Amino acid sequence: MKPIVIDGSYGEGGGSIFRYALALSSVTLKPIEIYNIRAKRSNPGLRPQHLTAAKILAEMTEAKCEGLNVGSTRVYFEPKKRKGxxxxxxxxxxxxxxxxxxxxxxxxxxxxxxxxxxxxxxxxVKFAPPIDYMKNVFVKNL
Structure with missing residues (x-):
């Protein structure tokens, strides 16, 4: 299957487009290629937290991956199947x-x-929801 190609510099050009693209790819089991990851940041490319999210999703979907390393500005992600x-x-x-x-x-x-x-x-962490918000607001509204 041909991957959906996503320009990671779109919009705010930060990590959100990367995280949500991987999540949606994992839910739909459609391959994606993301380039220009975090292009509008002072330190573009994957940071450790983005890499960790990608590695978890790769394990949860038995995905074939390319470019999963700190600093990478291009990632290919091909999920195979979801597993708990x-x-x-x-x-x-x-x-x-x-x-x-x-x-x-x-x-x-x-x-x-x-x-x-x-x-x-x-x-x-600065610029991210605190864990208390996740526990007391986010999860309770699922």
Missing amino acids: GKFVFDVGTAGSISLIIQAVLPVALFAGKESIIELRGGTD
Whole structure:
């Protein structure tokens, strides 16, 4: 299947388009290629938290991936099938786990099996929803 090609510099040109594109690709099982990832940021390309989200989604969908490394501005992601289970990941920095949850949760909901996702990283990070918002507002409104 031919991938959907997405220009990651579109709109605000940050990490949101990357995270949501991967999430939607994982839910629909359609391959995507994203280029110009975070092009409008002072440090373009994938940061550790984006890489962690992509790795979790790749594991949850048995995806074929290219370009999954810090600094990469182009990623190919081809999900095969969604699966539940236990997934444990450490961002390795104080990168926002709330933003990772926003990408991973929709896929977990469509996994067809219980998913347990354990994340280590930042919980109250600048420019990201605090973890208390995720627990007390976001999750309660699903």
